């Protein structure tokens with residue numbers, strides 16, 4: 738049976754940390770679905786359309802290189818419902834530090850209570866990228882800083898255009 742993994746996140750913007758988790762988890766599944774959370778009432782940095790476009794151009798080829806099929810979807814409801822809609826039984830999440838651990842364990846526990854058929858699999862962040870956070874990338878970009886070390890080059894270009902950095 739083909740194994741489908743589901744990696745949900747805001748990806749606002751996608752960072753080299755996300756890409757690390759994507760390339761490593763793609764080696765463990767036959768298909769990896771990247772799911773962009775669209776929360777109504779929360780103003781994102783990049784629009785859902787922009788985030789989907791960047792994932793399709795940057796992350797899907799990385800998934801293919803790892804030997805799996807890749808696709809991008811959006812979701813605005815429960816993540817377990819979105820995973821089931823994609824026929825995924827494995828939820829992928831990344832762990833950077835103790836605060837990720839506490840939050841992610843709670844999230845995985847609640848999700849597992851709601852959906853016994855879906856298992857969360859955690860990947861430890863790689864040492865080279867574990868310090869990268871989308872929230873900090875956004876702050877640096879808004880203040881005119883250089884984000885090229887933290888995000889794929891195409892993301893840096895899109896953000897530079899936006900902020901004139």
Ligand code: ADP
Pocket residue numbers: 745746747748749752753754755757758829830831832833837861862863866867868869870871
């Ligand atoms: P969310 O809003 O769901 O936290 P994010 O896009 O910030 O969305 O993160 C999605 C997932 O990717 C989370 O499991 C998060 O811990 C993980 N992640 C984010 N940055 C990194 C990183 N630098 N290394 C490893 N995992 C990461």
